[in-house]
Amino acid sequence: MAIFNRDSEDEVARGARAVVVHAETHGGDRRDSDARLDEARGLALAIGIDVRAAQSFRVRDRKPATLFGSGQVDQIATLVNQEEAELVIVDNALTPVQQSNLEKGTGAKVIDRTGLILEIFGERAATNEGRLQVELAHLDYQAGRLVRSWTHLERQRGGFGFLGGPGETQIEADRRMIRDRMAKIRRELDQVTKTRGLHRARRQRAPWPVIALVGYTNAGKSTLFNRLTGAEVMAEDLLFATLDPTMRQIVLPGLDKAILSDTVGFVSDLPTQLIAAFRATLEEVLSADIIVHVRDIAHPDTEAQRDDVLDVLSELGVAGEGALERGDGEADPPPIIEAWNKLDLLDAESAAQAREIAARHDDVVIISALTGEGVEGLQRAISSRLTRGARVHSLRLPISDGAALAWLHEHGEVLATRPSEAEMQVDVRLSDSGLARFLKRDR
Template identity: 75%
Template sequence: MSVFNRDSDDEVARGTRALVVRADVPGPAMRDAAARLEEARGLALAIGIEVVWSDSFRVRQIKPATLFGSGQVEQIAAQAEAHGAELVIVDNPLSPVQQSNLEKAFSAKVIDRTGLILEIFGERAATNEGRLQVELAHLDYQAGRLVRSWTHLERQRGGFGFLGGPGETQIEADRRMIRDRMAKIRRELDQVTRTRGLHRARRQRAPWPVIALVGYTNAGKSTLFNRMTGADVTAQDMLFATLDPTMRQISLPGLDKAILSDTVGFVSDLPTQLIAAFRATLEEVVHADLIIHVRDISHPDTEAQRADVMQVLSELGVTPAGQGEGAEADALAPAYIEAWNKIDLLHGEARDDVLSAAARRADVVPLSAVTGEGVDALRRAVADRMTQGSKVHRLTLPAQDGASLAWLHEHGEVLGVEEQGADGATFAVSVRLSDPAYARFMARD
């Protein structure tokens, strides 16, 4: 799917000259203003937009008509004209009225943060399911705005109509077509969800533990996934390099098999439409036995990014063990480990501080997915969490059942084997097994 241009050369559209601006509004702010603006630039660059100028503006009070103050609007308009910008990206949510007024003031197309993220997801979704989810999110966003005419999308520049279009026409027909299309997509996604549910049920009968990698976009999840699995998942220094979930089998100390899942990166102010639309994609997180939260510990906003990830997990109905309130909730929650990634980018006192802080926490492993430093320690930590609560079982097996004994050696810790009976027809095995491994053994044919 070409996000920018279905009908003309993709290279021209991907080179769209744009301004990136942000309104910094007073309030409890955890984020570094420069880092936030740089993230907005990164979102634009991730889909080939040429950012020719960017700046943040302190806004004491949001203007209902334009978001920015009149003087700030004039300054941005002057920069748009001076740089020949065709597009202005506002790294804030915009109402339809604000978007329309700013387009008139800037004489350029205007999209907000939600629109930009939807464009990125539209370009990156590789599977049919991913494309359906993005389209559903886009239509949900568009239905509440009706800034563009959906019936003409096929003739618009831009995969979802944000970067061009014929304007507002046939509003009622558009509403009906949007509703019908959304209903059809939801039916298709329901079928995908049912199919995934069957696959999950099959795995649970196995059962192999599922480990989900989560984290802020560009935290290094895919690089760590590749390091742990030997896979070749796309891993780039780019926001939202991974959108569609990938699952691979891995072996861990004391565990013959586990399933590792790489997921879409989270981001601050993730559009609510995308949280809802990607709920199916993130079902592996919801049903995971253990969550590895990969953090870019070198980023100036690492604490704010952590808060964003935990907020999205909460919206998905996931509260990892130790992150909520009460031992009863923890008993049902997935285990949780934080992987403090990119320590190779830290030096001197900054590195020492991070390593010291990590040493004081049992749920943290500092590492570098690029160099491999700390990855073995993560494997051991994951294995320890997955085998916590292992019990010693005494099993009786036929003497000729060497296959079962081999299985127990592979999946658990065999503590002893004793012959039983005068003829040695059976033997007793003492073995330490995790609850999932024991259930799997008992379910064997």
């Protein structure tokens, strides 16, 4: 693994010694400082970086040149020397100028939070679509940083043929190459998106509801996915263990079949490049019949993590919880159930308090995906929400269409059948979404 492999001598390999620093601005972060540093350390460990030290610095005003104050830059440089670090990870977003000046001030390679997250995604993406999305985000990020320490690109070159007119600098040529590559990737992703849309349309015609798991990274989505499906999706105590969406068939109370989808985890300050690049993947959430928001209820920043997830969902068109209930907009967004996970990590008093709070909300279920406690209750809650609003519909079917009648018995409550010579009238209790799936099913 190489971080921003600009030149061979500039590579940082797995196991590189690093220090993590964070600029804590007054009133600028909702999170606990120690928890924030722990998350940054976890991000680094996720790609095999050897974190020797982590320290937070209070910054009154962000310095345009270095982010940190001059004395704090000296402290970071001292920390680098003490730990013999090769890399400084700044758990904030840096401008190209700040990144360059910090490298000069600390004598070590510097990457920011955005760059680190991009590296994790680059290493974890397993599918062709995932790799294309990450490369697009990475190129978008790099394009704004070509000027930074790429001094070898500033030399001019003569024109040749019809490319790169006379006097075009190497940096201009590289920018053009990046733009061309990004355009090519976008065309490929457009094709992938069309294919995904066809698959989505086919699933919508199928008689099974789709449940999407979302949540902050490391909240336990994949563990819950494995618990519900019996699958063996990678589920480790590791940030961004899952990148590419996975789908499996499950059985729910009162529903013979449903499709469960495990999606990429969210994180605070998720790079805008990644949100844009992964939009096609994340839009799978919008096509779901219901969203299960898995929360790490034992984490000190659980409320801030919840807000981060809802912010990303809002960008995708799933507005906040109030809009979910009202169904604002042209189409109703899918409803959300919160699964408060990691009950096994709470002490008795905290667990009792969490249960008391959850009891006051219809769409909150407390679980431990690891031990299985509460998972049956979550299954019942999902099933109940999927069948909520069921009404009695009177349908006319060809007398020979036994498959349709069997479908209605399997997915609804058949109240009466009145056959005649050519057709039969069936009174069945179905939700509106169930009726829509019945009408769209493959015949």
